[in-house]
Amino acid sequence: MKTLNKTDFDYISLKLASPEQIKDWSYGEVTKPETINYRTGRSERGGLFDEKIFGPEKDYECYCGKYRRIRYKDIICEKCGVEVTRSIVRRERMGHIELSTPVAHIWFLRGVPSRMSILLNISVSDLEKVIYFAGYIITKVHEDEKEKIISNLEKEYKAKLKNATDDDTRKRLKDLFSNTKKEILEIYEGKVLNEISFHHYSLKYGICFEANIGAEAIYSIFKNLDLNKLKIHTEKMIEKASIIEKEKLQKRLSLIRAMTYAGIRPEWMFLTVIPVIPPVLRPMVALDGGRHATSDLNDLYRRVINRNNRLKKLKEINAPDVILRNEKRIIQEAVDALIDNSIAKQNDSAAMSQSQKRPLKSLSDNLKSKQGLFRQNLLGKRVDYSGRSVIVVGPELRLNQCGLPKHMALELFRPFVISKILQAELAFNIRGANKLIEERTPEVWAMLEEVIQGKYVLLNRAPTLHRLGIQAFNPILIEGNAIQVHPLVCQAFNADFDGDQMAVYVPLLEEAQWEAKELMAANKNLLKPQNGDPIVHPSKDIVLGSYWMTKSVDGELGEGKYFSSPNTAITAYEYGVVSLRAKIKVLATNNRKYLKFNEGFFDTSVGKLLFNSILPSDFSYVSDEMTQKRLSSLVDELIIHYGVDDTPPILDKIKSFGFKYSTFSGTTWGLDNVKVPSEKAKIVEEGRKLEEKTISEWKEGLLSEEERYQKIIEIWTYTKKELEKVLPKTLDKNGSTYDLFMSGARGTMTSLIQMAGMKGLIQNNQGKTLEFPIIPSYQEGLSPIEYFVTTHGARKGASDTALNTAKAGYLTRRLVDVAQDVVITEKDCGTKEGKVVSRENISGIEIPLSKNISGRV
Incomplete structure (x- = not known):
């Protein structure tokens, strides 16, 4: 395997590996499912952790111990076969498993769209039937034999037709002839037959076709495919095809062209050799009591090796075909689970952990999603000088300050405090300084106060949806364990004080401190980058x-x-x-x-x-x-x-x-502050009368079902609006509720109307508005049936919130990904064309023109 210089490449491309390439990467074949010998604690020969294949476990020391130390570097021990080198090679050296039967790669079989399906023009379900031994595929048709059978059939039909005496016999013969001829004509390469059809066709027309079953059948078809011929044939078919067929053929042609351009053979979509990833990437750790914690991948590899070895033995002893087929099928399932267990799970063939009763994490599962290798390990940062705690309000703080618990601050600024202790000669080495810090002496707190003067820390609240999700603050030392946050920055962080947590980071370098103070400080970020509006709104x-x-x-x-x-x-x-x-x-x-x-x-x-x-x-x-x-x-x-x-x-x-x-x-709040309007009974009665009138019109056939439904919804919506008009009049103009509501500090008309007006129309869990309005308010109390009906919408609301959050997050992620290469380098794009800005937006709501045109003229 060639090692490249970090900068010695133009671009990265991912493509299918040939069996030869996989063997070229490999340092040896893994033939045994064993991992570590439980008595010696060393790796087993030929197993998944074999030092001969993957490299030594200890730096510059072979397995048997004959060669030790760096002076024997690069020597291969003649006794144990292990190369004397650094143990870090176990991060990069790969092995391989030689399969005794070809196996379909689940990505190209079941991925959307299925590449195998497009290339062969066979449906995915039919391909799966063949690969999982539930159906046969016709691999070859002897056209001359087929023609012979058809001509013999025609001769026999004509002879019998002459001898037929009545019309019924003639009709039966004609039907039988047309059905039989149709069956023969339906024999073509790539047709998939189930078990019964296969036996039926074999008995009657076995001479004119060859069929096979399993991944080997599709593998042999792919091996014999000439991509250049297939490309020319597909191009000719596109010229004659209808619009619907053209689209399908176009996909097929683009796949063929891509494979030809990349130099990929179709049979590489099947695995005859499986690469085994380096052992450090699938570790096995010894626990107390002689047990081991192991990566799921080791279990998945073990299943493949066990089943492969069993198939080899069965082939050696010439086992019956039925047993061999079953073994090949379970090897296919084992490899599916190794590559992508989440797709295998959809087919009820997922590999499960015996002890924990959960699906094992396959190679794909280790790469994809937020917890995968790329996003969690390679892109994720591990920050030393950081902490995390619950946030509480800090009403005494200035806008650029945050309250940091003193014990947390001491850990965050420990290196700086140690430096101060050594300068003051209170201790003479780092160990002594650390001891002083552990004892929490008064001098330590004084030095901490000194250290944090003018320093800034970064506060972050997840999810960081815009740049104001991370801001810099000057820390103020406080007692307790919670971080204090200025109330005016809550909107930027979308934070509240019901148990939210924030992470705190210390910028270490002078330049980082300057950036934090001048660019990221909360008092420098009063405006939304999105539109230039202020983001620090006084509230509550x-x-x-x-x-x-x-x-x-x-x-x-x-x-x-x-x-x-x-x-x-x-x-x-x-x-x-x-x-x-x-x-x-x-x-x-x-x-x-x-x-x-x-x-x-x-x-x-x-x-x-x-x-x-x-x-x-x-x-x-x-x-x-x-x-x-x-x-x-x-x-x-x-x-x-x-x-x-x-x-x-x-x-x-x-x-x-x-x-x-x-x-x-002295503002207070009590439920009896809000009175049910005296006009409510009259307004509701009018609504009921209109509803009855609508129902009688519907019964007389004057309204359709849809019109009746719409009209009833309109009636109760109007009734609720009428109540909204009279409700504020019931409030005491100098009372607490009026002040809370009118100032915008707390509560809206919606909350008031539900407390003292009526709950109104509600939606069911499909999002459809129910005709059955909840007339009472919460103050009057709901009946059990009314309460039960309201729970539908509440439950839907809760689930929708969770689902929509995930959808929005994923969409944002993809949009950011798409815009990666769009970089703004000029302040003015230089266009001479203008843009028409309307006072009304799409929904007809008027917005101030000043907001829309400010900064754009």
Whole structure:
């Protein structure tokens, strides 16, 4: 096997290996199923771990121990036959198994599309019948004998027809003649016969054809195929073929051309020699108590070797054909399981683990999927300086900070702390420094604090669906075991605090630290790369606190009072003269913030003044109630005014303000806060009447079944919408529920309507909307049948979520794969053609033109 230089190639191509090539890779034939001798713990001769084939287990030491040390390098021991070399060769040296019968490669038989099926123009099910000894394939037809049988049949038919006296006999003879002739004409190369048909044809027309069974039959057909002749023949057939046949033949032709171009013979789709992968890639590890943990591949190879050796013996003793066929079939199944056990499983021939009662992991299973060799081992990174923990909210943190448990930080920054200890001469070697760290002395914590000054760590939450799934933070040492995360970065990570975990990594190099601080830090990533919108939106408690403070309420203490300046009004509140949410009038100062009021009086409240006090002094006064939407647009304005660098401190002030006053507001929640509207009975009654009217029209034949169904759905949808209109009126304008709902902090109209309106129409597990609406709300309570009906949709929702997540992930993966070679190198593509941007999108919803055209003009 040639060893190439790492850079000594132009490209990589994967193609079928010939038996000669497999033997060329191999260092010897594996003839025994044994692995390791349980007494000596050494590999068995001729077995799956044989040192003679795969190389020595110990560096520069042969099996028998005659040659040891590097001075005997490359010598082959004359006693045990082992080459004296490094043991790492056991990672690359392959063996082979010489099969005593050809075996179909399951990828090319059952893969979609089946290459064998396309090449022979035989269906996959027929091919499987032949290969698994359930059917015979006609391999040769003697045309002259066939013609002889047909001419003899015609002579016999004419002679008997002359002697026939009545019409019935003539009709019977005619039918018999046409059926027999049809049977003879249906004898052609590649026709697959079942057991009964084969015996029937053999007895009657055995002289004019040859048939065979098993993989050997297809192998011999493939061996005799001339690809060039087949190519010319297929090209001629395409010229005459119909549109449907043309498509099929086109696939066949492209396969033939590809095989010719790559220099691949069709019979290589059958295995006569099986490569045995190096033993280090299918390890066997000794456990306590004399037992061994082994890779599944060893069991699969063992099955193939056992069955192959048994077939060899049966051939030697000239065993009956029935026994040989059965043995060949089970060898085919053993090789199928070795190559791809997941495909074999579909045919109920999967190899199962005896102890664990699970399918064994085959060669294909070890390569494919997320846990396969490529994605898990070759592309997966193993990071030394990393940790993982549950996340909790850190309301005191700044936007570029995260709270890191001190014990975790000590492990992550251990090398840096050791360096500091050695510099301070608290210890004189690494072992001593490690001992100090284990003892957790006060000096260690002081040095850790010193080490992390100005350092950044990366936080990552899986799944990392966009680049903001990994961001850099300056760690703050905290007690406990959970990582603290700033509440405003949750949206970028799609994180919440119900048990989510995050991984933490330490960038080690100076350049990596610079990149983390300047490019990946959370305070530098306020915008979505997707569209340039802000991704740091205040939500939940922050929205509630800000809304509660900026909402004016009638009848509060100090309502209608006039104040000479904003500061006077705030002082009056501190002395208990006016309440936070009272409607007051304040005289604007000549500060830039109040320019729009022209130094006149303006309507406001102390809450609004306090909220504006946290915004920059040159930012125009905001007099709106701070709902979630308004807060998001405010963040947008702040980023436009002050840029990405100066906005984070303002956001931190908004966060602290929101948390402080949401606590101060004393907002509570109880189910009785939401009242069932008094108009509900009337609205539902009207819906019932319309439903009855629709059913009577249907019974009279005025409506079809589909029209009746659609109309009933429309009636109850309209009824629910009518309830939605009256429900907000039942809420107390100054109550907690109204504040929570109207601010956008928590709850939507959907949740309110289900709590106090009606559950409404639901879908079954097929996704069809049921005509049976759930009239009661959760507050009124559901009957057992109503509750049972609602569970259908809930169950479907849960399963759909899981399935759609996997589908979306796989689609994204393929899209990224397709776009690998598309690299943006220019800022401007240089096109002179424009693009029409409509105010309405496809669904007819109006969107602001500014969003669509910003940055594109």
